[in-house]
Amino acid sequence: MGLRWRFEYSLLLLMLLSIAAVQFSEVLLQQARVITPGAPTLTEPMSDRSNGGNSEVRRGPSKGFELQCTLHERYRYPYCGIALRFDPQRLHGIDLSEVRRMRLWLDYQGPASTIKIQLRNASPAYGIPQGEQESAKYNHIEINASSIQDGMVEVDLHNFVVANWWMQQFHIAPHLGRPDFSNVIALEIVTGTEAPLGDYRFVLHKVEYDVQHLSTERWYLLIMSIWLGLALLYLFMRLVRLQTVVRTQRQQSQELHEINRVLNARSEQLVQMATTDALTGAFNRKGLEDVLQQALADWRTHQHPLGLVLIDIDHFKAVNDTHGHQTGDRVLAGLAELVRRHVRAQDLLGRWGGEEFLLVCRDTQLPQALGIAEKLRALIAGHDFGDGLRVTASFGVAAMDNGERPLEQVFAAADAALYRAKAEGRNLVIAEGALTG
Numbered sequence: 001m002g003l004r005w006r007f008e009y010s011l012l013l014l015m016l017l018s019i020a021a022v023q024f025s026e027v028l029l030q031q032a033r034v035i036t037p038g039a040p041t042l043t044e045p046m047s048d049r050s051n052g053g054n055s056e057v058r059r060g061p062s063k064g065f066e067l068q069c070t071l072h073e074r075y076r077y078p079y080c081g082i083a084l085r086f087d088p089q090r091l092h093g094i095d096l097s098e099v100r101r102m103r104l105w106l107d108y109q110g111p112a113s114t115i116k117i118q119l120r121n122a123s124p125a126y127g128i129p130q131g132e133q134e135s136a137k138y139n140h141i142e143i144n145a146s147s148i149q150d151g152m153v154e155v156d157l158h159n160f161v162v163a164n165w166w167m168q169q170f171h172i173a174p175h176l177g178r179p180d181f182s183n184v185i186a187l188e189i190v191t192g193t194e195a196p197l198g199d200y201r202f203v204l205h206k207v208e209y210d211v212q213h214l215s216t217e218r219w220y221l222l223i224m225s226i227w228l229g230l231a232l233l234y235l236f237m238r239l240v241r242l243q244t245v246v247r248t249q250r251q252q253s254q255e256l257h258e259i260n261r262v263l264n265a266r267s268e269q270l271v272q273m274a275t276t277d278a279l280t281g282a283f284n285r286k287g288l289e290d291v292l293q294q295a296l297a298d299w300r301t302h303q304h305p306l307g308l309v310l311i312d313i314d315h316f317k318a319v320n321d322t323h324g325h326q327t328g329d330r331v332l333a334g335l336a337e338l339v340r341r342h343v344r345a346q347d348l349l350g351r352w353g354g355e356e357f358l359l360v361c362r363d364t365q366l367p368q369a370l371g372i373a374e375k376l377r378a379l380i381a382g383h384d385f386g387d388g389l390r391v392t393a394s395f396g397v398a399a400m401d402n403g404e405r406p407l408e409q410v411f412a413a414a415d416a417a418l419y420r421a422k423a424e425g426r427n428l429v430i431a432e433g434a435l436t437g
């Protein structure tokens with residue numbers, strides 16, 4: 001599977017998981033807690049006797065906690081019921097602030113149609129004296145006995161209210177009049193308001209409530225944080241990948257640049273090798289052809305005159321024969337070097353054959369070419385080619401000034417002039433005009 005597909009599948013999976021996490025947050029976050037009457041929770045009967053009444057309470061034989069009671073009229077508001085005390089000291093209860101619902105498995109028989117469920121909350125804010133039960137806040141709800149279905153009734157803690165009579169009796173400030181479940185010290189199930197006198201029976205099997213370890217807000221925040229974290233991680237990874245790609249591409253581009261540079265240099269070297277005479281550094285025949293082509297094109301386009309100077313070393317065979325071939329080579333290289341040093345940059349020297357050179361003088365008319373040749377002749381004749389060795393050279397000069405002469409003819413004219421220079425005693429410069437003159 002491609003990386004992109006894998007990423008998209010992961011994204012889809014994460015989305016589904018997030019939807020499920022939101023949809024089933026209640027199931028996921030809530031955990032049921034069960035309280036059964038008896039140890040360790042102190043379960044006891046309660047009645048109006050503590051208020052001076054004379055109702056009677058008895059423990060019954062049933063499984064769970066069974067209370068039988070008979071309400072008598074001595075107390076103004078006769079009542080009886082079951083109390084589950086979470087702290088016998090009546091100080092440190094349980095925190096039910098995050099609890100939404102509570103389920104009671106309860107059997108009830110009696111003439112009252114309602115039952116009161118009270119969650120008693122202790123707090124120093126209500127000014128409770130040590131161990132005083134009565135000052136604990138009365139968070140209560142009154143349910144219809146008929147709402148007990150199959151021995152179970154569920155109550156919503158959001159529907160609990162604080163008893164008015166408790167507020168008045170204990171002079172509670174109005175801002176403390178809202179239900180508070182932060183420190184519930186007891187759960188009481190008692191006969192409803194103005195319960196008729198007579199016999200009652202309560203059997204409490206168990207109480208169950210759901211605790212939410214993490215609030216829904218925090219749960220949503222967690223899901224969002226995971227998304228945010230993953231998005232940041234993704235961006236970070238992408239950035240790192242992009243940087244790596246950019247770095248690799250830059251490296252590759254540098255390598256290519258380097259390879260290109262080496263290839264260009266090599267190619268220039270090859271071109272130079274292919275067009276240069278190794279011994280003298282002057283152009284070889286091929287190089288000279290290119291130079292002449294270029295000069296010819298120049299002449300055609302701009303009518304720039306072109307001077308050709310043929311240079312041939314005199315009695316070169318004798319130099320070889322007398323001083324050896326190596327010295328002959330040295331003379332050839334020295335002469336080429338000497339010529340190059342004393343001509344203009346646009347005058348290009350090539351080795352036409354053994355000891356014969358051709359100087360191509362661009363933008364040069366015959367008189368100037370003649371002047372150059374004369375200057376070179378004198379220079380060569382006066383030059384020391386090592387160990388006092390001196391040579392002379394003969395020059396044939398021709399130029400392509402005007403008229404429609406092919407280059408071959410100009411070259412032939414220069415060659416003929418050279419031939420004449422040789423014939424007329426060497427160490428001479430002869431221009432093509434002198435031939436016909």
Ligand SMILES: Nc1nc2c(ncn2[C@@H]2O[C@H](COP(=O)(O)OP(=O)(O)OP(=O)(O)O)[C@@H](O)[C@H]2O)c(=O)[nH]1
Pocket residue numbers: 312313314315316317318320324325326327328329332353354355422426
């Ligand atoms: N050392 C050396 N000699 C060369 C080279 N190329 C040609 N030669 C020699 O140049 C000499 C040319 O001799 P020739 O053609 O008889 O002409 P020359 O002796 O210069 O006589 P003229 O041209 O008539 O003055 C020959 O001996 C060739 O061997 C080279 O590359 N190196």
